[in-house]
Amino acid sequence: MSDKKVLKPSADHPITVAPNEARVVVTIGGKVVADSANALTLREANYPPAQYIPRADVDFDLLERTDHSTYCPFKGDASYYSIRTGDGLAENAVWTYEAPHDAVAEIKDHVAFYPTKVDSIEER
Numbered sequence: 001m002s003d004k005k006v007l008k009p010s011a012d013h014p015i016t017v018a019p020n021e022a023r024v025v026v027t028i029g030g031k032v033v034a035d036s037a038n039a040l041t042l043r044e045a046n047y048p049p050a051q052y053i054p055r056a057d058v059d060f061d062l063l064e065r066t067d068h069s070t071y072c073p074f075k076g077d078a079s080y081y082s083i084r085t086g087d088g089l090a091e092n093a094v095w096t097y098e099a100p101h102d103a104v105a106e107i108k109d110h111v112a113f114y115p116t117k118v119d120s121i122e123e124r
């Protein structure tokens with residue numbers, strides 16, 4: 001049994017997940033690593049919104065799974081990927097919740113990108 005505490009979104013820590021009506025394109029090193037018309041926008045408390053992109057819309061040939069992981073009491077255990085570029089490796093630039101908590105179940109089978117580790121995350 002896990003000793004990790006699971007918290008539910010609340011008025012003090014709201015979390016919403018909604019379809020993004022825009023097309024979301026992520027680029028790094030001159031390459032498109034993700035292009036989706038089916039992204040989800042997750043808004044959590046005072047954090048900037050994050051775009052969660054379906055795995056089917058991501059070029060996993062550019063990604064390398066890492067051993068890095070984190071835990072969020074609201075979302076669950078996150079796994080990470082680095083992105084291989086012509087200039088090297090953008091380490092732990094991508095995260096995913098493979099078994100998210102029920103409150104954010106919609107983000108299962110989606111990945112998100114750190115804006116500071118890619119060239120752009122555009123909504124078109």
